[in-house]
Amino acid sequence: MSTTTWLYALLTLSAAVGISYFLGFKPGSGISKVLAATALNGSPSGSEQHDATHDQPPTQDYVEGDAMQDVEEEEIDRRLPPTQDQCLCCLKKVEELGKPMLRCSQCKNAFYCNNVCQKQEWKRHKFNCSLFPPEGLKPARILITKELVDEVRRVDEILKAWLDRVSELTNGLQENVEKINAADLPEALPICRLELIPQFQYKNLPQLQLERHPFRNPIIQIARLYLIALVASHPNPQHRKLLADKLTSVTLPTHLAPLYGPKVMSRPADLSPGEYDTFAEIAPAVMVEPEKVGMDESERGRWIALAVAMKKLWNAGLAPRTAGSAPAVTP
Ligand SMILES: [Zn+2]
Ligand SMILES: [Zn+2]
Numbered sequence: 001m002s003t004t005t006w007l008y009a010l011l012t013l014s015a016a017v018g019i020s021y022f023l024g025f026k027p028g029s030g031i032s033k034v035l036a037a038t039a040l041n042g043s044p045s046g047s048e049q050h051d052a053t054h055d056q057p058p059t060q061d062y063v064e065g066d067a068m069q070d071v072e073e074e075e076i077d078r079r080l081p082p083t084q085d086q087c088l089c090c091l092k093k094v095e096e097l098g099k100p101m102l103r104c105s106q107c108k109n110a111f112y113c114n115n116v117c118q119k120q121e122w123k124r125h126k127f128n129c130s131l132f133p134p135e136g137l138k139p140a141r142i143l144i145t146k147e148l149v150d151e152v153r154r155v156d157e158i159l160k161a162w163l164d165r166v167s168e169l170t171n172g173l174q175e176n177v178e179k180i181n182a183a184d185l186p187e188a189l190p191i192c193r194l195e196l197i198p199q200f201q202y203k204n205l206p207q208l209q210l211e212r213h214p215f216r217n218p219i220i221q222i223a224r225l226y227l228i229a230l231v232a233s234h235p236n237p238q239h240r241k242l243l244a245d246k247l248t249s250v251t252l253p254t255h256l257a258p259l260y261g262p263k264v265m266s267r268p269a270d271l272s273p274g275e276y277d278t279f280a281e282i283a284p285a286v287m288v289e290p291e292k293v294g295m296d297e298s299e300r301g302r303w304i305a306l307a308v309a310m311k312k313l314w315n316a317g318l319a320p321r322t323a324g325s326a327p328a329v330t331p
Contacts, residue, residue, distance in 0.1 A: 078136035081109040081260040082248070088125065089117035107272075108132040109260050127206055128257030128274030130267075137266040139240070142232040151200055152229045155222055158194065159305045162187040166312070183215065183316030191309065194218040200225050206273050215313035220273050222306055223280035230299070231268040239294040240265045246286045246293075252278065280306050 080103075085094040087101060088110050094101055101111035102118065107129045112118040165187040170176035182188060192214045195201075202224050205217045234240055244261030252258060257274030264271065264279060271279070283303035287293065290300045 076136040076138050077262050077266070079262070080132070081107075081258075081263070084111040084258075087111060087113040087117050089113075089121040104129060106131055109258050109263075128272050130204075130270060130272040130275060132260075132263060133267070137262050139237065140231050140266045140268060142228060142268070144229075144232045147197060147199060148229055148232065151197055151225060155194070155196075155225060156302060156305075158190045159222070159302075159309060162191060163305055163308065177312075181316075182312040188215075188313065191215060191218055191313065194221060196221055196225060200228070202276075204273060213315065215309075215316060219280065219306070219310055219314065220276045222309075223276040224269065224271070226302060226306060227264070227268045227271075227276070227279060231265060234294055236294055242293050243286065247279075247282070250282050250286065252282070256281065277310075280310055283307065 083103075084101065086092070087097075089112055092113050097113050101113060102115075104110035104112070104118070104125070109132065110121070110125055110129065112121065162182075162185065165185050166177070166180065166182050169180050169185075183192075200221075202221050205220060208216050210217065231240070234243075244265045247259050247261035247264055249261075250259075256278040257272065259275055259278050259282075264275070280303070284300065284307050287295060287300045287303060290297060
């Protein structure tokens with residue numbers, strides 16, 4: 001997909017707020033269906049999954065024992081992210097340089113002409129850099145637990161309450177979307193103050209100026225939770241591969257962290273803050289034909305809701321609130 005296509009998709013997002021697009025967004029659906037299906041199959045592990053209490057973070061190692069035994073050696077994907085021909089720092093091209101670019105040894109997905117450029121860029125790149133496992137990428141095996149389903153449903157409701165209020169205040173009119181202070185709605189506070197249950201908390205949140213950007217970290221947390229749920233509820237390897245290919249093929253603007261699709265799909269819990277930002281921003285565009293990747297419209301609706309929240313809240317500060325003050329409204 002070209003840059004233009006996904007930018008176009010993003011531009012239509014705020015319009016989406018005003019036209020009750022989210023009628024199709026049913027909180028908790030999609031993943032609930034998979035949970036129901038798992039229960040119906042009556043597999044012995046299926047019933048245990050729902051009661052299991054796990055203290056470990058939900059990484060690809062989340063499931064231990066038998067579930068991992070079917071990961072054959074040949075399933076491990078040892079391909080590295082594709083080589084880029086431009087230095088991330090000074091933007092020099094490989095032709096000018098006359099030698100191959102150096103690869104970031106940690107993520108393998110950032111390229112520099114030399115160590116000086118790499119050091120200079122690190123201040124920015126550290127938010128986008130996450131480990132590319134030295135052993136290669138194993139297919140993710142994440143259980144759909146009751147905790148995961150409940151947590152996704154809870155976050156869906158928080159986002160939906162805010163979107164419904166935005167929609168109500170804008171009277172379905174796109175021009176009104178710009179007039180309201182979406183960050184100042186009472187319904188925005190639960191997003192701003194969101195705390196996930198311990199097993200889904202992301203430990204690598206950046207130390208941001210939280211007073212100036214109170215929504216950034218919550219949105220990163222939501223993106224990670226949704227991505228874990230997405231990978232968990234799509235065990236079909238073909239669907240995952242399609243999604244991975246789509247992710248890798250999107251041409252991103254330079255301010256977004258580059259994504260390597262196969263890594264996103266096999267390490268959904270272990271990405272960098274910047275990678276979660278990028279995923280949340282491009283997800284609606286990547287899922288334009290949700291049925292092809294085994295999704296339904298309502299699952300895509302969840303990602304659209306998050307992308308709208310990002311667009312409306314990302315740079316928003318939270319205005320000082322006095323008791324009983326009313327949120328900004330439109331005529
Ligand atoms: Zn350079
Ligand atoms: Zn890196």
